[in-house]
Amino acid sequence: MGYFMTGEYRHSIDAKGRLIIPSKLRDALGSRVYVTISIDKCLSVYSIEEFGKFTENLKDQIDTSTAEGRKIRRSFLANAADCELDSQGRIIIPNNLRNYAGLGKDVVIVGNMEKAEIWDRARYDEDFDDPDFSQENIAKKVEELHIRL
Secondary structure, eight states: OOOOBOOEEEEEBOTTSEEEOOHHHHHHHOSEEEEEEOTTSSEEEEEHHHHHHHHHHHHHHSOTTSHHHHHHHHHHHHTOEEEEOOTTSEEEOOHHHHHHHTOOSEEEEEEEBTEEEEEEHHHHHHHHTOGGGSHHHHHHHHHHTTOOO
């Protein structure tokens, strides 16, 4: 049985673009990860196994007989980086990915089930403070959608 990633971790990216992956997430991710763009303007970090599932989903769900489908699939894969953790548990996040997600020095790493996400800290805090996602409103949405927890 695999690990599910959870938690919120506040870290910094150093001048060389290195970021420490929290040890609790490293257990689920392994020593080599794939980092790619997310539709939420953050970065998604996958273990090798989960990245394989992600690419299978792209293959199964995106019709590449259309120019739009090819562009969508290409955008995720062209912006994917194969990253190896160093002895201190760090990865180097390529410039193009840091630019895409608007990552400054301060970031938040969030465990999100099968993947981790890397967010610019200011943007994450702003999104998290959105009143539409207060605990009260989330409880209402859970009830409306009949989600069993």
